[in-house]
Amino acid sequence: MRIEAIESAYYRLPLEAMGDAGHGAIDSEELITVKLRAGGLEGHGYAYTIGRGGRAVHALIEHDLAPLLAGRDASDIGPLWDLMWQRLLYVGRGGAASFAIAALDIALWDLRGLRERKPLYALLGAQPREIPAYGSGVDLPKPLHELLKQTEGFLARGLPGVKVKIGNRDAREDETRVAAVRKLIGSRIDLMLDANMAWSADEALERGRRLEQFNLYWYEEPTIPEDVSGHARLARELDVPIAVGESLHSPHEFRRYVDERAVDVVQIDPVTNGGISASLRALQMANAAGLKASSHYTDELSAHLLCAAKNPVYLEKHAFALDRYLEAPQEVRNGRVRPTDVPGTGMRFSAKTLEPFRR
Secondary structure (H helix, E strand, O other), rough: OOEEEEEEEEEEEEEEEEEEEEEEEEEEEEEEEEEEOOOOEEEEEEEEEEEOOHHHHHHHHHHHHHHHOOOOOOOOHHHHHHHHHHOOOOEEEEEEEHHHHHHHHHHHHHHHHHHHOOEEHHHHOOOOOOEEEEOOOOOOOHHHHHHHHHHHHHHHHHOEEEEEOOOOHHHHHHHHHHHHHHHHHHOOOOOEEEEEOEHHHHHHHHHHHHHHHOOOEEOOOOEEEOOOOHHHHHHHOOOEEEEEOOOOOHHHHHHHHHHHHOOOEEEEEOOOOOOHHHHHOOOHHHHHHHOEEEOOOHHHHHHHHHHHHOOOOEEEOOOOOOOEEOOOOOOOEEEEOOOOOOOOOOOOOOOHHHHHEEE
């Protein structure tokens, strides 16, 4: 199974205007696709960004990682991840390097599934299961009436949970918006809040205490991911579970959070974490520590990965949904999703739909 060829492409996909406290305004998504050929089969992978940095990810694949993997054994997924990580160590240890590694790692897992004729969840040693899904918008700039309309849409889809962005300068504005959403959804729907790293640990603690009254399911990324001790303090002092993971770019970062008891809900994203291999290691840490698991974006891949979690609580249905660009978009039934049963990841992009956005 020697790697014969690796082909990558870059696309810029338009989004409706949106934003959050940590990343600012967002109006596009960058998509980097990978096709990796070996043994007469073709594995598909991808990475995404929120509109910035995608060219760097694509360049790392084209100029550094594809030549590195050429001719190597595609079945050695773990050793190949280690090799890519090591060779980009000087400029990497996360960031764009992890996104580039992820695209190739995903393609390697897909190829393995095709070769063994097994879906991804089976390759991970898991059984298929239904995972509850929650609705998630990148909605901080939305006026209150639009936020409530979005929430009504989540309820109409039968989703048992919804998430709201927070991080306004005026704490009272956040409280007004969260109170209105809680009133709309009632007590039986779970409510998550996402600060997107907006505050210092001190401010996040003060804001969290003011928001606890709304019976929150979790409090997500309250401060920067580098502040592990700050997250540990919030986990100790608040009565709201702390959720992190989308901004952790390697298993090594997850290790610190788990060891320092700085997280209650481990959120995986096989693109931002550095690949399926990296997210799987994060889930294994969560399992060993008895922590809950959820996901960020990457709906289709995470439906497989969360089957390997002992306590998977939710899968995120994100505002950036790739549905219109996929040959077979993920289905939500009765507020739940299941992994696909086809060999590999089951993800295939529509070349015809993507082509106008190729750059």
